[in-house]
Amino acid sequence: MGGDWRELKKARTRARIQQEALRLFGEQGYEATTVARIAAAAGVSHTTFFRYFPTKEDVVLGDEYDPLLEEALRRRPESEDLIERVRNAVGEGLAAVYAADRDALLARVRLVLSAPPLRARLWEQLLGTQALLERALAGTGDSAEAPMRVRVVAAACLAVLTTAITAWERDGGRGDLPAIVDEAFDHLRTELR
Amino acid sequence: MGGDWRELKKARTRARIQQEALRLFGEQGYEATTVARIAAAAGVSHTTFFRYFPTKEDVVLGDEYDPLLEEALRRRPESEDLIERVRNAVGEGLAAVYAADRDALLARVRLVLSAPPLRARLWEQLLGTQALLERALAGTGDSAEAPMRVRVVAAACLAVLTTAITAWERDGGRGDLPAIVDEAFDHLRTELR
């Protein structure tokens, strides 16, 4: 039956660590929660923690949305201009995540925005997302070849997106996120005239 | 004669630490250079280092440009639209720094973009700059009161600026930075049509 049992056990350990970590972060805050404390709560040693998550930040920030975005971008017709393509692809992907996961998403956004180290890592991740956008919009395999206008558009769109998400979180998550993102893109467009 | 001698000595120590740090960063890279090593090179202990610079990152990243930008923004006439105001204020401040300091500026940008912890801190600083932009553009004393369109514009403008600077650095600093920034703003405008 191969290593199935091992894989399952590893997956469970991983999930347990993440779950305990998120619980503790919620209770005492990100920075006040030590890795050793998380490991103890999950019943493992701190070295095991680092075997599952390369850094403390990685427990919170998974890169799971990039493939979604890439796929959504690929489905956009060439007839749309650059910004419209990003706007629709983002809206599409976001709507899915939002519908399925709303509360979890809000909790994660809250956590990330509240802890400077997490914010910092998020920007770093966004660099990756930006490179993805540039490749997709320029149609090249290497984002270094993307022309300046594509880079500007990619950066501006991500700025709009993060602004919208931040506004949503500051409002306590009461508004409808996809609508807020859409309005933010509208603001950019109407302001440029 | 007051504490003049003390002040002078402190200023010299501070300058020596920073100078040795930048030299070592250039020679061996940011992350490979330990604070203890810098302190030793400057002839002080590592605690003294931290008395002058709260973190290792602060040796590289000083917040000296924000007041310049604020002043330049204040001088913009109300007749200009939001983006034009930011564009001109940024262009003005940048031109000054660029003319005076070009090589030093390039070296700093290179260093910051090459080291993840420095990049991370830079984003964090940009949040402050963004709040400043929002206050200035909205005319309120608190950036939390700025309307959504102002926030979107502020975020998008900073994204354009960082994109331009990044492009300048990637090109080895050969191009004319103020011109590149201007072109980047043009790209944003022409792309939104």
Place this chain on the structure above:
DNA sequence: CTCCGCGATGTTAGTCGCTAACATGTTAGC
């Protein structure tokens, strides 16, 4: 069924950024 091997885990010790407590020497103002 037994034994061997490999993979997951724990233990320990170490590095590096950073902080706090306390001791020491140096300067400033009288």
Place this chain on the structure above:
DNA sequence: GCTAACATGTTAGCGACTAACATCGCGGAG
């Protein structure tokens, strides 16, 4: 000169993270 303030050094410690090595347990080969 004397003393109070202050810059600096020493030491010890915390927390994120890494590496070396021992151990334990399950899976498969004989």
